[in-house]
Amino acid sequence: MTELVGIVLVSHSPELAAGLRSLLGQIGSAAVPVAVAGGTDDSRIGTSYARIAAAVKDADRGAGVLVLPDLGSSVLTARAVLEDHPREGVVIADAPFVEGAVAAAVTAAAGADLTAVLTAATEARHVSKL
Numbered sequence: 771m772t773e774l775v776g777i778v779l780v781s782h783s784p785e786l787a788a789g790l791r792s793l794l795g796q797i798g799s800a801a802v803p804v805a806v807a808g809g810t811d812d813s814r815i816g817t818s819y820a821r822i823a824a825a826v827k828d829a830d831r832g833a834g835v836l837v838l839p840d841l842g843s844s845v846l847t848a849r850a851v852l853e854d855h856p857r858e859g860v861v862i863a864d865a866p867f868v869e870g871a872v873a874a875a876v877t878a879a880a881g882a883d884l885t886a887v888l889t890a891a892t893e894a895r896h897v898s899k900l
Contacts, residue, residue, distance in 0.1 A: 775874075776833070778822070778826055778838065779791060781844060790871055799876060802879050805825035826855075836878075
């Protein structure tokens, strides 16, 4: 089986990140490696450099990793991790957190490459709900 693109969910809230990972698994994307980096090192609201770095390693199965932060400092911290520890095939997505994650996971589950997964995530911002 071909390795799938991994996804890292970076959120200020451990519960939000874990809940979104659970949703992705329930929509048929359980084969996609999804790692979470939610909250601070002591599980408070915030972001953790160490948790993001560990999640990137955990999600990487060789096909690339899409890092999807929720907002504010999660974006800044994720960017710092990727700048300090550059890895080929790891990209950060400027995409809506939930919709982008769903689009990325469905696309990754279909076996798409990292570029297609990134495109799906970023294009999710244009999908109308009504």
